[in-house]
Amino acid sequence: MENEKKVLYSGMQATNVLTLGNYLGALKNWVKLNEEYDCYFGVMDLHSLTVRQEPAEFRKKAKELYATFVAGGLDPKTNCIYYQSHVPEHAYLGWILDCFTYTGELSRMTQFKDKSAKHADNVNAGLFTYPVLMAADILLYQADLVPVGKDQKQHLEITRTIAQRFNQIYGDVFTVPEGYYGKQGAKVMSLQEPTKKMSKSDENVNSTILLLDDKDTIIRKFKKAVTDSEAEVRYDEENKPGVSNLMNIYGAITGKDNAEMEREFAGKGYGDFKMAVGEAVADELAPLQSRYRELMTTEKAYLEECIKENDARASHTAMKTLRKVRRKVGLTDIPDYH
Ligand code: ATP
Ligand code: LTN
Numbered sequence: 001m002e003n004e005k006k007v008l009y010s011g012m013q014a015t016n017v018l019t020l021g022n023y024l025g026a027l028k029n030w031v032k033l034n035e036e037y038d039c040y041f042g043v044m045d046l047h048s049l050t051v052r053q054e055p056a057e058f059r060k061k062a063k064e065l066y067a068t069f070v071a072g073g074l075d076p077k078t079n080c081i082y083y084q085s086h087v088p089e090h091a092y093l094g095w096i097l098d099c100f101t102y103t104g105e106l107s108r109m110t111q112f113k114d115k116s117a118k119h120a121d122n123v124n125a126g127l128f129t130y131p132v133l134m135a136a137d138i139l140l141y142q143a144d145l146v147p148v149g150k151d152q153k154q155h156l157e158i159t160r161t162i163a164q165r166f167n168q169i170y171g172d173v174f175t176v177p178e179g180y181y182g183k184q185g186a187k188v189m190s191l192q193e194p195t196k197k198m199s200k201s202d203e204n205v206n207s208t209i210l211l212l213d214d215k216d217t218i219i220r221k222f223k224k225a226v227t228d229s230e231a232e233v234r235y236d237e238e239n240k241p242g243v244s245n246l247m248n249i250y251g252a253i254t255g256k257d258n259a260e261m262e263r264e265f266a267g268k269g270y271g272d273f274k275m276a277v278g279e280a281v282a283d284e285l286a287p288l289q290s291r292y293r294e295l296m297t298t299e300k301a302y303l304e305e306c307i308k309e310n311d312a313r314a315s316h317t318a319m320k321t322l323r324k325v326r327r328k329v330g331l332t333d334i335p336d337y338h
Contacts, residue, residue, distance in 0.1 A: 005036070006144040006145060007037060007038050007039075007142055007143045007175070008144070008147065009041075009042075009137065010041055011042030011043065013044045013047050013048045014047075015048040015053060015058065017210060018068055019188075019199070020208075020210075021198040022200075022211075024182070024185030024249065025148070025150070025182070026147060027068075027069070028185065029147040030072075031074060034075075034078075040082070040317075041074060041079060041082075042084045042137060043065050043082070043084060044137070045084055045085045046084050047130060048062075064296070066083070067295045070295055071288045071289075072288050076303070077306065077309075080313045083307070084137065086307075086315075087314050087315050089315070089318035090133065093318075094129070094135075096136075096329065097136050097139070098132050100166055101131075101158070103128075105158060106129065109131055109154055111151070111155070112130065131158050132162070135158065135159040139162075139175075140317070141317055142175040142317075146179055146180065147179075147181075147182075149181070149187060151197060152179075156179040164176055170328040173321075174321075185251075185252030187248075190202060191206060191222070191226065192204050192226055194226060194241035194244075194245045206224050209221055209222075221278075222277050222281070223275070225246060227240075227242040227243050227246075227274075233247070233266070234262055249277055249281065250276065250280055253280045253281065323337065
Protein backbone atom coordinates (compact mmCIF):
# COMPACT_ATOMS: atom_id res chain seq x y z
CA MET A 1 0.00 0.00 0.00
CA GLU A 2 2.84 2.34 0.97
CA ASN A 3 3.95 3.08 -2.59
CA GLU A 4 0.44 3.78 -3.83
CA LYS A 5 0.46 6.94 -1.77
CA LYS A 6 1.36 10.21 -3.43
CA VAL A 7 4.54 11.92 -2.32
CA LEU A 8 4.59 15.02 -0.13
CA TYR A 9 7.76 17.07 0.30
CA SER A 10 8.53 20.12 2.42
CA GLY A 11 11.14 21.60 4.70
CA MET A 12 12.40 24.61 6.59
CA GLN A 13 15.71 26.34 6.87
CA ALA A 14 17.76 24.93 9.72
CA THR A 15 18.36 28.27 11.37
CA ASN A 16 14.77 29.05 12.17
CA VAL A 17 13.62 29.96 15.62
CA LEU A 18 10.15 28.84 14.71
CA THR A 19 7.29 31.29 14.84
CA LEU A 20 3.55 30.83 14.83
CA GLY A 21 3.80 31.70 11.11
CA ASN A 22 6.02 28.70 10.40
CA TYR A 23 3.70 26.53 12.46
CA LEU A 24 0.37 27.57 10.91
CA GLY A 25 1.76 28.08 7.40
CA ALA A 26 3.69 24.83 7.27
CA LEU A 27 4.12 22.40 10.19
CA LYS A 28 0.45 22.15 11.15
CA ASN A 29 -0.50 21.28 7.57
CA TRP A 30 2.27 18.71 7.36
CA VAL A 31 0.83 16.99 10.41
CA LYS A 32 -2.66 17.17 8.97
CA LEU A 33 -1.60 15.60 5.67
CA ASN A 34 1.10 13.18 6.78
CA GLU A 35 -0.93 10.01 6.98
CA GLU A 36 -2.40 10.44 3.54
CA TYR A 37 0.97 10.85 1.79
CA ASP A 38 4.40 9.31 1.62
CA CYS A 39 6.22 12.19 3.31
CA TYR A 40 9.70 13.68 3.27
CA PHE A 41 10.55 16.64 5.50
CA GLY A 42 13.96 18.27 5.26
CA VAL A 43 15.94 20.32 7.73
CA MET A 44 17.34 22.60 5.05
CA ASP A 45 20.80 23.20 6.37
CA LEU A 46 22.42 23.85 2.97
CA HIS A 47 19.93 26.66 2.35
CA SER A 48 20.89 28.18 5.70
CA LEU A 49 24.46 28.68 4.49
CA THR A 50 23.28 31.50 2.22
CA VAL A 51 23.51 33.61 5.38
CA ARG A 52 26.68 33.51 7.49
CA GLN A 53 26.30 31.05 10.42
CA GLU A 54 28.28 30.58 13.63
CA PRO A 55 29.20 26.85 13.35
CA ALA A 56 28.42 25.62 16.89
CA GLU A 57 25.16 27.56 17.07
CA PHE A 58 24.18 26.39 13.58
CA ARG A 59 24.67 22.71 14.49
CA LYS A 60 22.54 23.20 17.60
CA LYS A 61 19.76 24.98 15.70
CA ALA A 62 19.58 22.22 13.10
CA LYS A 63 19.09 19.60 15.82
CA GLU A 64 16.47 21.73 17.53
CA LEU A 65 14.53 22.05 14.30
CA TYR A 66 14.61 18.29 13.78
CA ALA A 67 13.20 17.79 17.29
CA THR A 68 10.55 20.45 16.67
CA PHE A 69 9.23 18.60 13.62
CA VAL A 70 8.86 15.50 15.76
CA ALA A 71 7.41 17.39 18.73
CA GLY A 72 4.85 18.98 16.41
CA GLY A 73 3.39 15.54 15.70
CA LEU A 74 5.39 13.98 12.86
CA ASP A 75 6.41 10.44 13.69
CA PRO A 76 9.99 9.99 12.40
CA LYS A 77 9.39 6.27 11.99
CA THR A 78 6.71 6.83 9.36
CA ASN A 79 7.81 10.21 7.99
CA CYS A 80 11.23 10.59 6.44
CA ILE A 81 12.55 13.55 8.45
CA TYR A 82 16.17 14.16 7.53
CA TYR A 83 18.97 16.70 7.11
CA GLN A 84 19.32 17.99 3.56
CA SER A 85 23.12 18.02 3.84
CA HIS A 86 23.21 14.29 4.64
CA VAL A 87 22.03 13.57 1.10
CA PRO A 88 24.64 15.05 -1.26
CA GLU A 89 22.36 14.42 -4.26
CA HIS A 90 20.56 17.67 -3.40
CA ALA A 91 23.60 19.80 -4.22
CA TYR A 92 24.44 17.60 -7.20
CA LEU A 93 21.00 17.91 -8.81
CA GLY A 94 21.02 21.59 -7.81
CA TRP A 95 24.05 22.11 -10.05
CA ILE A 96 22.49 20.28 -12.98
CA LEU A 97 19.29 22.29 -12.63
CA ASP A 98 21.31 25.54 -12.42
CA CYS A 99 22.14 24.80 -16.03
CA PHE A 100 18.42 24.71 -16.87
CA THR A 101 17.48 27.93 -15.09
CA TYR A 102 17.88 31.42 -16.53
CA THR A 103 19.50 34.20 -14.55
CA GLY A 104 16.63 36.46 -15.60
CA GLU A 105 14.18 34.13 -13.87
CA LEU A 106 16.22 34.13 -10.67
CA SER A 107 16.61 37.89 -10.58
CA ARG A 108 12.83 38.26 -10.48
CA MET A 109 12.51 36.30 -7.22
CA THR A 110 11.18 38.61 -4.51
CA GLN A 111 12.93 36.69 -1.72
CA PHE A 112 16.25 37.26 -3.50
CA LYS A 113 15.52 40.96 -3.79
CA ASP A 114 14.47 41.22 -0.12
CA LYS A 115 17.38 39.20 1.22
CA SER A 116 19.94 41.03 -0.93
CA ALA A 117 18.69 44.30 0.49
CA LYS A 118 18.83 42.89 4.02
CA HIS A 119 22.30 41.35 3.67
CA ALA A 120 23.82 43.90 1.31
CA ASP A 121 27.35 42.97 2.43
CA ASN A 122 26.89 39.31 1.46
CA VAL A 123 24.88 38.99 -1.76
CA ASN A 124 26.43 35.63 -2.58
CA ALA A 125 25.72 33.32 -5.51
CA GLY A 126 23.99 30.84 -3.17
CA LEU A 127 21.38 33.44 -2.32
CA PHE A 128 20.78 33.86 -6.04
CA THR A 129 20.49 30.15 -6.86
CA TYR A 130 18.56 29.36 -3.63
CA PRO A 131 15.34 28.54 -5.56
CA VAL A 132 17.18 26.06 -7.78
CA LEU A 133 18.41 24.10 -4.77
CA MET A 134 14.83 24.16 -3.52
CA ALA A 135 13.66 22.80 -6.88
CA ALA A 136 16.26 20.04 -6.58
CA ASP A 137 14.98 19.17 -3.07
CA ILE A 138 11.46 18.73 -4.35
CA LEU A 139 12.18 17.08 -7.70
CA LEU A 140 14.62 14.50 -6.30
CA TYR A 141 11.72 12.91 -4.41
CA GLN A 142 9.25 13.17 -7.32
CA ALA A 143 6.91 15.09 -5.03
CA ASP A 144 3.26 15.55 -5.94
CA LEU A 145 2.45 18.03 -3.20
CA VAL A 146 4.46 20.74 -1.42
CA PRO A 147 2.73 22.37 1.56
CA VAL A 148 4.28 25.77 2.31
CA GLY A 149 3.29 29.29 3.32
CA LYS A 150 2.19 31.79 0.66
CA ASP A 151 5.59 33.50 0.67
CA GLN A 152 7.03 30.40 -1.04
CA LYS A 153 4.59 30.43 -3.95
CA GLN A 154 7.02 32.04 -6.37
CA HIS A 155 9.67 29.42 -5.53
CA LEU A 156 7.20 26.68 -6.18
CA GLU A 157 6.29 28.17 -9.52
CA ILE A 158 9.91 28.28 -10.64
CA THR A 159 10.27 24.66 -9.52
CA ARG A 160 7.41 23.73 -11.81
CA THR A 161 8.93 25.73 -14.66
CA ILE A 162 12.29 23.98 -14.27
CA ALA A 163 10.65 20.55 -14.11
CA GLN A 164 8.53 21.20 -17.19
CA ARG A 165 11.51 22.56 -19.12
CA PHE A 166 13.60 19.52 -18.25
CA ASN A 167 10.77 17.11 -19.09
CA GLN A 168 10.24 18.79 -22.43
CA ILE A 169 13.83 18.12 -23.42
CA TYR A 170 14.34 14.66 -21.91
CA GLY A 171 10.89 13.11 -21.57
CA ASP A 172 9.03 12.46 -18.34
CA VAL A 173 11.78 12.64 -15.74
CA PHE A 174 10.24 14.72 -12.98
CA THR A 175 6.81 14.83 -11.39
CA VAL A 176 5.58 18.42 -11.66
CA PRO A 177 4.57 19.31 -8.08
CA GLU A 178 1.55 21.25 -6.85
CA GLY A 179 1.75 23.75 -4.00
CA TYR A 180 -0.55 23.40 -1.00
CA TYR A 181 -1.50 26.51 0.94
CA GLY A 182 -3.89 26.30 3.88
CA LYS A 183 -7.14 28.28 3.65
CA GLN A 184 -6.26 30.05 6.89
CA GLY A 185 -2.78 30.61 8.32
CA ALA A 186 -0.91 30.59 5.00
CA LYS A 187 0.30 34.10 5.70
CA VAL A 188 0.45 35.07 9.35
CA MET A 189 1.20 38.76 9.80
CA SER A 190 3.15 40.64 12.44
CA LEU A 191 1.11 41.39 15.58
CA GLN A 192 2.50 44.91 15.66
CA GLU A 193 2.53 45.78 11.95
CA PRO A 194 -0.18 43.55 10.48
CA THR A 195 0.65 44.48 6.90
CA LYS A 196 4.06 42.76 7.27
CA LYS A 197 4.72 39.02 7.45
CA MET A 198 5.38 37.63 10.94
CA SER A 199 9.09 36.90 10.85
CA LYS A 200 11.64 35.61 13.31
CA SER A 201 13.99 38.46 12.46
CA ASP A 202 11.55 41.19 13.58
CA GLU A 203 13.21 43.56 16.02
CA ASN A 204 10.04 44.10 18.03
CA VAL A 205 9.59 40.97 20.19
CA ASN A 206 5.88 41.70 20.53
CA SER A 207 5.39 41.20 16.78
CA THR A 208 6.15 37.53 16.83
CA ILE A 209 4.88 34.49 18.74
CA LEU A 210 7.68 31.97 19.10
CA LEU A 211 6.71 28.31 19.29
CA LEU A 212 8.37 27.92 22.65
CA ASP A 213 6.87 31.05 24.25
CA ASP A 214 5.09 30.23 27.51
CA LYS A 215 1.38 30.83 28.01
CA ASP A 216 1.77 34.17 29.85
CA THR A 217 4.05 35.53 27.15
CA ILE A 218 1.67 34.42 24.40
CA ILE A 219 -1.32 36.05 26.07
CA ARG A 220 0.63 39.22 26.81
CA LYS A 221 1.71 39.52 23.16
CA PHE A 222 -1.85 39.02 21.90
CA LYS A 223 -3.17 41.61 24.36
CA LYS A 224 -0.71 44.11 22.87
CA ALA A 225 -1.58 43.19 19.28
CA VAL A 226 -2.43 46.17 17.09
CA THR A 227 -6.12 46.32 16.07
CA ASP A 228 -8.26 49.38 15.22
CA SER A 229 -10.69 51.73 16.90
CA GLU A 230 -13.89 50.08 15.69
CA ALA A 231 -14.35 47.40 18.37
CA GLU A 232 -16.03 45.01 15.94
CA VAL A 233 -14.69 41.57 15.14
CA ARG A 234 -15.16 41.51 11.38
CA TYR A 235 -12.96 40.20 8.58
CA ASP A 236 -11.68 42.99 6.33
CA GLU A 237 -8.04 42.58 5.37
CA GLU A 238 -7.74 45.99 3.81
CA ASN A 239 -9.33 48.17 6.47
CA LYS A 240 -8.87 45.96 9.51
CA PRO A 241 -5.58 44.10 8.94
CA GLY A 242 -4.90 43.56 12.65
CA VAL A 243 -8.28 42.01 13.48
CA SER A 244 -8.26 40.02 10.23
CA ASN A 245 -4.85 38.59 11.11
CA LEU A 246 -6.10 37.53 14.55
CA MET A 247 -9.14 35.92 12.94
CA ASN A 248 -6.89 34.14 10.51
CA ILE A 249 -4.84 32.74 13.40
CA TYR A 250 -7.89 31.78 15.46
CA GLY A 251 -9.54 30.18 12.42
CA ALA A 252 -6.43 28.18 11.51
CA ILE A 253 -6.43 26.68 15.01
CA THR A 254 -10.12 26.17 15.67
CA GLY A 255 -11.25 25.42 12.11
CA LYS A 256 -13.93 28.14 12.39
CA ASP A 257 -14.68 30.29 9.36
CA ASN A 258 -15.04 34.07 9.39
CA ALA A 259 -18.83 34.07 9.74
CA GLU A 260 -18.65 31.75 12.75
CA MET A 261 -16.02 33.91 14.41
CA GLU A 262 -17.97 37.09 13.73
CA ARG A 263 -21.00 35.50 15.40
CA GLU A 264 -18.98 34.20 18.34
CA PHE A 265 -17.61 37.66 19.17
CA ALA A 266 -20.60 39.80 18.19
CA GLY A 267 -21.16 42.44 20.84
CA LYS A 268 -17.94 41.56 22.65
CA GLY A 269 -14.92 43.84 22.84
CA TYR A 270 -11.44 43.24 21.46
CA GLY A 271 -10.25 42.34 24.96
CA ASP A 272 -12.34 39.13 25.02
CA PHE A 273 -11.42 38.32 21.44
CA LYS A 274 -7.68 38.73 22.01
CA MET A 275 -7.89 36.62 25.13
CA ALA A 276 -9.66 33.84 23.23
CA VAL A 277 -7.02 33.90 20.47
CA GLY A 278 -4.19 33.89 23.03
CA GLU A 279 -5.71 30.96 24.93
CA ALA A 280 -6.31 28.98 21.74
CA VAL A 281 -2.71 29.49 20.59
CA ALA A 282 -1.24 28.64 24.00
CA ASP A 283 -3.37 25.48 24.28
CA GLU A 284 -2.46 24.43 20.75
CA LEU A 285 1.27 24.83 21.42
CA ALA A 286 1.37 23.28 24.90
CA PRO A 287 1.67 19.62 23.78
CA LEU A 288 4.37 20.50 21.24
CA GLN A 289 6.34 22.31 23.93
CA SER A 290 6.25 19.49 26.44
CA ARG A 291 7.08 16.85 23.82
CA TYR A 292 9.96 19.05 22.66
CA ARG A 293 11.42 19.17 26.16
CA GLU A 294 11.18 15.39 26.50
CA LEU A 295 12.87 14.81 23.16
CA MET A 296 15.71 17.22 23.93
CA THR A 297 16.39 15.77 27.36
CA THR A 298 15.70 12.05 27.47
CA GLU A 299 15.21 10.97 23.87
CA LYS A 300 18.31 12.12 22.06
CA ALA A 301 19.38 8.53 21.32
CA TYR A 302 15.98 7.80 19.79
CA LEU A 303 16.33 10.83 17.52
CA GLU A 304 19.83 9.77 16.45
CA GLU A 305 18.50 6.35 15.50
CA CYS A 306 15.71 7.91 13.42
CA ILE A 307 18.16 10.25 11.71
CA LYS A 308 20.27 7.32 10.61
CA GLU A 309 17.34 5.32 9.25
CA ASN A 310 15.88 8.29 7.45
CA ASP A 311 19.20 9.34 5.90
CA ALA A 312 19.30 5.93 4.27
CA ARG A 313 15.70 6.17 3.10
CA ALA A 314 16.09 9.66 1.67
CA SER A 315 19.37 8.73 -0.03
CA HIS A 316 17.81 5.72 -1.66
CA THR A 317 15.04 7.78 -3.31
CA ALA A 318 17.36 10.67 -4.18
CA MET A 319 19.92 8.40 -5.84
CA LYS A 320 17.24 6.77 -7.93
CA THR A 321 16.19 10.11 -9.43
CA LEU A 322 19.73 11.37 -9.82
CA ARG A 323 20.76 8.19 -11.63
CA LYS A 324 17.97 8.77 -14.12
CA VAL A 325 18.89 12.43 -14.56
CA ARG A 326 22.59 11.62 -15.07
CA ARG A 327 21.66 9.12 -17.76
CA LYS A 328 19.24 11.48 -19.49
CA VAL A 329 21.68 14.38 -19.75
CA GLY A 330 24.42 12.06 -21.02
CA LEU A 331 26.89 11.89 -18.13
CA THR A 332 29.00 8.72 -18.23
CA ASP A 333 28.06 5.86 -15.87
CA ILE A 334 29.76 5.67 -12.49
CA PRO A 335 30.57 1.94 -12.18
CA ASP A 336 29.47 1.40 -8.57
CA TYR A 337 26.83 4.13 -8.10
CA HIS A 338 23.80 2.32 -6.75
P1 ATP B 1 12.77 34.25 7.02
O1 ATP B 1 11.96 35.04 8.00
O2 ATP B 1 14.26 34.28 7.24
O3 ATP B 1 12.39 34.49 5.58
P2 ATP B 1 10.99 32.12 7.44
O4 ATP B 1 10.48 32.31 8.82
O5 ATP B 1 10.17 32.51 6.27
O6 ATP B 1 12.42 32.73 7.29
P3 ATP B 1 11.43 29.62 6.21
O7 ATP B 1 12.34 28.48 6.41
O8 ATP B 1 11.74 30.49 5.06
O9 ATP B 1 11.36 30.59 7.39
O10 ATP B 1 9.93 29.11 6.17
C1 ATP B 1 9.52 27.83 6.54
C2 ATP B 1 8.06 27.65 6.20
O11 ATP B 1 7.25 28.51 7.00
C3 ATP B 1 7.71 28.00 4.76
O12 ATP B 1 6.76 27.08 4.27
C4 ATP B 1 7.13 29.38 4.85
O13 ATP B 1 6.26 29.66 3.79
C5 ATP B 1 6.40 29.29 6.17
N1 ATP B 1 6.23 30.62 6.79
C6 ATP B 1 7.21 31.44 7.25
N2 ATP B 1 6.68 32.57 7.76
C7 ATP B 1 5.33 32.45 7.64
C8 ATP B 1 4.22 33.30 7.99
N3 ATP B 1 4.40 34.47 8.57
N4 ATP B 1 2.98 32.85 7.72
C9 ATP B 1 2.76 31.64 7.14
N5 ATP B 1 3.77 30.81 6.77
C10 ATP B 1 5.04 31.20 7.01
N1 LTN C 1 12.76 27.95 0.92
C1 LTN C 1 11.92 27.32 1.87
C2 LTN C 1 12.58 26.20 2.61
C3 LTN C 1 12.76 25.08 1.68
C4 LTN C 1 11.72 24.24 1.16
C5 LTN C 1 12.39 23.34 0.29
C6 LTN C 1 10.35 24.18 1.34
C7 LTN C 1 13.93 24.67 1.14
N2 LTN C 1 13.72 23.63 0.31
C8 LTN C 1 11.66 22.38 -0.40
C9 LTN C 1 9.63 23.22 0.63
C10 LTN C 1 10.28 22.33 -0.23
C11 LTN C 1 11.48 28.34 2.84
O1 LTN C 1 10.53 28.09 3.48
N3 LTN C 1 12.16 29.43 2.93
